[in-house]
Amino acid sequence: MELWYTEEHTDNVRFSIKIDKQLYSGKSEFQRIDVFESKEFGKFFTLDGLIMLTEKDEFIYHDMIVHVPMATNPNIKKVLVIGAGDGGTVRELSRYKTIERIDMVEIDKLVVDICKEYLPQTACQLDSEKVNLYFEDGLKFVRTKENEYDLIIVDSTDPFGPGEGLFTKEFYGNCYKALNENGILVNQHESPYYESYAKSMKRAHKRIVEFFPVCKVYQAHIPTYPSGHWLFGFASKKYNPITDLDENAWNSLGIKTKYYNTDLHKGSFALPNYVKELMVNKDE
Amino acid sequence: MELWYTEEHTDNVRFSIKIDKQLYSGKSEFQRIDVFESKEFGKFFTLDGLIMLTEKDEFIYHDMIVHVPMATNPNIKKVLVIGAGDGGTVRELSRYKTIERIDMVEIDKLVVDICKEYLPQTACQLDSEKVNLYFEDGLKFVRTKENEYDLIIVDSTDPFGPGEGLFTKEFYGNCYKALNENGILVNQHESPYYESYAKSMKRAHKRIVEFFPVCKVYQAHIPTYPSGHWLFGFASKKYNPITDLDENAWNSLGIKTKYYNTDLHKGSFALPNYVKELMVNKDE
The missing domain is CATH 3.40.50.150 (Vaccinia Virus protein VP39)
Structure with a gap:
């Protein structure tokens, strides 16, 4: 089984990262928060489905x-x-x-x-x-x-x-x-x-x-x-x-x-x- | 129906472009050549599945x-x-x-x-x-x-x-x-x-x-x-x-x-x- 995180950069462009696993998923009063683990970028976290940071860059x-x-x-x-x-x-x-x-x-x-x-x-x-x-x-x-x-x-x-x-x-x-x-x-x-x-x-x-x-x-x-x-x-x-x-x-x-x-x-x-x-x- | 072109940037990273249609696909003695039409990047062409150029950039x-x-x-x-x-x-x-x-x-x-x-x-x-x-x-x-x-x-x-x-x-x-x-x-x-x-x-x-x-x-x-x-x-x-x-x-x-x-x-x-x-x- 392969797990992929996919982000829509525009309606017509997608960027996808193969993930090892999802470490966290939750919702605050303001937004959805997710944390993933990946080979290429290490751990990374997203807010409302947009990458905020990756350990790699x-x-x-x-x-x-x-x-x-x-x-x-x-x-x-x-x-x-x-x-x-x-x-x-x-x-x-x-x-x-x-x-x-x-x-x-x-x-x-x-x-x-x-x-x-x-x-x-x-x-x-x-x-x-x-x-x-x-x-x-x-x-x-x-x-x-x-x-x-x-x-x-x-x-x-x-x-x-x-x-x-x-x-x-x-x-x-x-x-x-x-x-x-x-x-x-x-x-x-x-x-x-x-x-x-x-x-x-x-x-x-x-x-x-x-x-x-x-x-x-x-x-x-x-x-x-x-x-x-x-x-x-x-x-x-x-x-x-x-x-x-x-x-x-x-x-x-x-x-x-x-x-x-x-x-x-x-x-x-x-x-x-x-x-x-x-x-x-x-x-x- | 949606058509997407997907390129593997590494084994763990993919970049995808929504396409309107494929304009050409062929094989030369050296490589496979494809031309696509897309909203975001205009026409673009690939060699062996890698983007060489897009009209946009x-x-x-x-x-x-x-x-x-x-x-x-x-x-x-x-x-x-x-x-x-x-x-x-x-x-x-x-x-x-x-x-x-x-x-x-x-x-x-x-x-x-x-x-x-x-x-x-x-x-x-x-x-x-x-x-x-x-x-x-x-x-x-x-x-x-x-x-x-x-x-x-x-x-x-x-x-x-x-x-x-x-x-x-x-x-x-x-x-x-x-x-x-x-x-x-x-x-x-x-x-x-x-x-x-x-x-x-x-x-x-x-x-x-x-x-x-x-x-x-x-x-x-x-x-x-x-x-x-x-x-x-x-x-x-x-x-x-x-x-x-x-x-x-x-x-x-x-x-x-x-x-x-x-x-x-x-x-x-x-x-x-x-x-x-x-x-x-x-x-x-």
């Missing part, structure tokens, strides 16, 4: 969502993480001794509980002293904050279901307010390749541009996400992720990474023409 | 295999193309007025015939005056050449089946000999992500390094190839694809591209750490 996503802002401003001390229930983002942030406090706001406690049980590879730092875990709606949490963080990382699901509010104008405006004058906002920015994802990406980008003077997009190869071509948004009040990158400073930290390096950091902001055109602010 | 592959060497040395006049039966590489080369002659060697005439019939989008320049088409084994063709080409592009299938000889030491040595003192060799270099592909990539890279003083690898996002993370090899006798790139010279040509630009050119050589490690020449 989670390093790519977490390297790129954390080290790009951290290398741009090595003086980041207070970080707000929204979403990221698997703990991978907090794990990477925890490697910086300069960080004093990480507030993490995950709407779904069950995601954290399940990841702690099945994915210690990513969840390993969630109980660290520097980390304050809030099980709340990130949208509401950030409304109450002002001039408080050096960095906000929005490590959300796609812009439908529980993650929807994290792609709204109101949310980006509140992030701007919650950041201090050095503030950087990084978010997962969907894929440019399939039309449905590209539409969300365009809309999100257009909204962020209204608040932040510096707005860039960078890319990475994430084979288990639709199309494998994934984007991240970098918005900030003053830091430019290319000209303000101090390569020597970051390299002197001695942080070993499997994906990120400072050449790749710069290279990841060089986008294909068709992606750049998607982000031109046309009236529609 | 062939621009990515062809931009990257052609414009990177052409922008590195704008004085390229004589080009040898090996494989590339679909014609996409020749189409992109044909946009350079400076190129005087393109010799194209495709082992399988049926591939060219089928692409001319079903994929005029890529095959459109195969009958151009500058193009000499040879239906021969590229491995044998290149043996007879000496000091003749400015650029050789190896646009082959994977290193098993008919493409196997195009990943051998003998072949790379003959390419070196067939190139003049300005010579550049570019080849499709497989993917670093799945182990079976990464192995071929390592082996090929190790062999090229033995002949060429300049050896680099660059990457692109090609969603319909396994993992979507695809590499190209750049080897040359003297040109460095980063320091010798004259951005203004290329931009002044006015060649419109959907993927390639000169920032991306530079960025594409910045590789993830895990890919760089694969290419370290360890004794094995």
Whole structure:
């Protein structure tokens, strides 16, 4: 008998992984959560039938969502993480001794509980002293904050279901307010390749541009996400992720990474023409 | 009724495309050839059950295999193309007025015939005056050449089946000999992500390094190839694809591209750490 997990990347495209067994299946107040074991990708977990991370390639996503802002401003001390229930983002942030406090706001406690049980590879730092875990709606949490963080990382699901509010104008405006004058906002920015994802990406980008003077997009190869071509948004009040990158400073930290390096950091902001055109602010 | 095309990226990973209909299926002396029509990717063709190109994303592959060497040395006049039966590489080369002659060697005439019939989008320049088409084994063709080409592009299938000889030491040595003192060799270099592909990539890279003083690898996002993370090899006798790139010279040509630009050119050589490690020449 063969067991296969199949994900619909669009109505016309499917990606399937042979699995050894299903380790968990459950439903929280917000979404369905499943954990599988596979030969190719190790353990992986899905929310509402979409892969969130696999043991094999989670390093790519977490390297790129954390080290790009951290290398741009090595003086980041207070970080707000929204979403990221698997703990991978907090794990990477925890490697910086300069960080004093990480507030993490995950709407779904069950995601954290399940990841702690099945994915210690990513969840390993969630109980660290520097980390304050809030099980709340990130949208509401950030409304109450002002001039408080050096960095906000929005490590959300796609812009439908529980993650929807994290792609709204109101949310980006509140992030701007919650950041201090050095503030950087990084978010997962969907894929440019399939039309449905590209539409969300365009809309999100257009909204962020209204608040932040510096707005860039960078890319990475994430084979288990639709199309494998994934984007991240970098918005900030003053830091430019290319000209303000101090390569020597970051390299002197001695942080070993499997994906990120400072050449790749710069290279990841060089986008294909068709992606750049998607982000031109046309009236529609 | 739904029709799906399914490709095995590894024994444990499958990629499936919903198709409207199959346009062609046949067998040449060398391989099985199929052409399909799909909503998501337009027409696409496969050799021995592996996607070679789709109308939707062939621009990515062809931009990257052609414009990177052409922008590195704008004085390229004589080009040898090996494989590339679909014609996409020749189409992109044909946009350079400076190129005087393109010799194209495709082992399988049926591939060219089928692409001319079903994929005029890529095959459109195969009958151009500058193009000499040879239906021969590229491995044998290149043996007879000496000091003749400015650029050789190896646009082959994977290193098993008919493409196997195009990943051998003998072949790379003959390419070196067939190139003049300005010579550049570019080849499709497989993917670093799945182990079976990464192995071929390592082996090929190790062999090229033995002949060429300049050896680099660059990457692109090609969603319909396994993992979507695809590499190209750049080897040359003297040109460095980063320091010798004259951005203004290329931009002044006015060649419109959907993927390639000169920032991306530079960025594409910045590789993830895990890919760089694969290419370290360890004794094995």
